[in-house]
Amino acid sequence: MSLANLNFFMSEAATNLRRSAMMSFITTSTIGIALVMMGAFLLATMNMESFLLQMQSEALVTAYLKQEVSITDAKTLSLRLTSLDEIENIQVVTPEQAARELFSNPDDQQLLQIGITAEDNPLPTTLRMKVKAGSQLQPLLAKLKNEPMIDNFSYGEELFRQFQGLSHLLWVSSLAIVVLLGLASLFIVYNTVRLTLFMRREEIIIMKLVGATNWFVRGPFVVEGFIQGMVGSFLAILVLFSSYRFVLGKLAELIPFFAADIGFEQLFKLSAKLFMMGIVLGISGSLLSLRDISRFSKSTPEGV
Secondary structure, rough: OOOOHHHHHHHHHHHHHHHHHHHHOOOOOOOOHHHHHHHHHHHHHHHHHHHHHHHHHHHHHEEEOOOOOOOOHHHHHHHHHHHHOOEEEEEOOOHHHHHHHHOOHHHHHHHHHHOOOOOOOOOOOEEEEEEEEEEEEEEHHHHHHHOOEEEEOHHHHHHHHHHHHHHHHHHHHHHHHHHHHHHHHHHHHHHHHHHHHHHHHHHHHHHHOOOOHHHHHHHHHHHHHHHHHHHHHHHHHHHHHHHHHHHHHHHHHOOOOOOOOOHHHHHHHHHHHHHHHHHHHHHHHHHOOOOOHHHHHHOOOOOO
């Protein structure tokens, strides 16, 4: 493509946008609204995953040792597990300490002194482990399963499963929303360009009669779709991220323990994806509507 052709395409695209300003506004708005909804679902999913990783990183894994394990053996096991990359620190909790924590109320403390002695304390020796990162939780659990002195362990498994299920549901919903809204935007762009083609039918016929190729005729419409997709995606990114911090702050007020936040790098990648999606929607809609452009001239054969 020569520079002269590119200048002609851009000039014609600008003229088309001015002539059909309302239709161009509808197309650009449709792309922008679709991208805002896509981005909102993707942001919700990303924040849910961030929140889940944060909860995992703050999870306290409690390993319950077998009854026959002595305090000395428990401390030896604690020293050995400390060398694992996944563990930040370990606390050995004796049965007596566990009983005092369980009966922390002053009235319960009196019952504890009367009813439970060191000999008949049913509580096991436990190890409380702080995980370094949320991604290291599952590898740590796999290693703990192979320890013969550990009878069982807990880490809030049911809560993590619920959040993982919700995260998976959000990803599936996001994918469905992206596909449906993408198709809807594609349909709007397609029909807008088709209307423009019929409005400029005589001009296209003249261009074909003087020897213009199909791709030369398509050029301005493709550039027009590119501009509409670019503007729509830019507006969507502007709206989405200007309201993101506000919504996140309100959510933190409603749910105090919700502190998930995604970093600048992830936001930048999401912006780039939305920008590319907008351009693809604009160009794809234009190309689909222009696939049978030869029908606009009786002097050309059917088909492209």
